[in-house]
Amino acid sequence: MGKMRYDYKQLESAYETSRQSLQAQITGLQAIHQQQLSELETSLQTYKDAIEQIENDYERSQEALQDLRNSKRAEYGRQFSQDPEGLSETIMLMYGFDYVP
Amino acid sequence: MFLNLLLILGSPAHAENVGQFTFLGEQQCAPFEGILFDPPALAEILARQTTANAACKARIEYEISVEAAAYDLVIRDWEIKYSALNEESTLLIQQKDIEIDQLRKSLLRQSPRNNWVWAVGGVAVGIASTYTAYRLFNE
Numbered sequence: 001m002g003k004m005r006y007d008y009k010q011l012e013s014a015y016e017t018s019r020q021s022l023q024a025q026i027t028g029l030q031a032i033h034q035q036q037l038s039e040l041e042t043s044l045q046t047y048k049d050a051i052e053q054i055e056n057d058y059e060r061s062q063e064a065l066q067d068l069r070n071s072k073r074a075e076y077g078r079q080f081s082q083d084p085e086g087l088s089e090t091i092m093l094m095y096g097f098d099y100v101p
Numbered sequence: 102m103f104l105n106l107l108l109i110l111g112s113p114a115h116a117e118n119v120g121q122f123t124f125l126g127e128q129q130c131a132p133f134e135g136i137l138f139d140p141p142a143l144a145e146i147l148a149r150q151t152t153a154n155a156a157c158k159a160r161i162e163y164e165i166s167v168e169a170a171a172y173d174l175v176i177r178d179w180e181i182k183y184s185a186l187n188e189e190s191t192l193l194i195q196q197k198d199i200e201i202d203q204l205r206k207s208l209l210r211q212s213p214r215n216n217w218v219w220a221v222g223g224v225a226v227g228i229a230s231t232y233t234a235y236r237l238f239n240e
Contacts, residue, residue, distance in 0.1 A: 013207050021200035028192040036185040040178060047174040054170060058163040065156055069148045076144035094150055100132055 120145050 079087040088099040120142025125131045138146065 010207055010210060014204055017200055017203040017207065021196045021203075024199075025193060025196045028196070029189060032185050032188045032192065036181055039181045039184075043174060043177040043181060046177070047170055050170040050173070051167065054163060054166040057166075058159065061159040061162075065152055065159060068155065069152045072148035072151050073141070073144040076147045077140055080140040080143065090147065094147065 076087065076090075079090070091097055092099055118139075118141050121139045122142050123137050125135055125137050127134045131137070
């Protein structure tokens with residue numbers, strides 16, 4: 001009887017060991033998943049910030065480009081009235097067309 | 102009526118002189134048939150051509166940056182997943198090691214089987230019973 005009770009106690013101890021191990025695994029996995037989710041959210045936010053920065057940079061570059069285009073337009077407009085020969089030279093260089101006076 | 106007025110006032114041609122062009126036939130004030138652009142239209146064409154490279158470069162830079170950001174996100178996500186899986190496997194191995202160690206200790210604490218004691222005891226009891234029976238039935 002005593003031996004049986006002793007063995008039963010040992011089985012109970014083994015069960016308790018397994019239960020504690022599984023509980024520790026679950027707690028650990030929950031913590032790891034929580035940390036993973038947090039890191040993924042941070043990563044996504046970093047991506048959104050990067051995209052926003054890229055969009056802003058592109059918008060600025062487009063504005064600069066528009067300014068450049070406006071100044072070039074004004075320059076060619078002036079050239080038309082002040083230096084037509086220079087303008088025809090520009091057209092010939094740019095497109096390779098022949099000028100027919 | 103009001104809408105028509107709005108459309109007329111809001112049209113680009115009326116907002117500013119963005120350039121005009123027309124078609125010319127041969128000897129129609131020109132040595133050959135062609136297309137006549139006014140100075141603003143020509144300036145626009147030339148300005149667009151002059152800034153085309155810069156515009157293209159800006160667009161390429163933008164597209165590359167967007168792709169790079171997307172790939173960075175994918176790489177970061179894989180790194181995070183790898184790190185998490187690594188931690189999970191380490192945790193599971195550690196817990197299994199602890200469990201194995203505790204079960205081993207538990208097994209070592211179990212009552213010994215002592216088969217030889219039972220065998221010797223059985224033989225002794227058998228001999229004693231046989232001898233007792235012999236003595237009883239012989240007398």
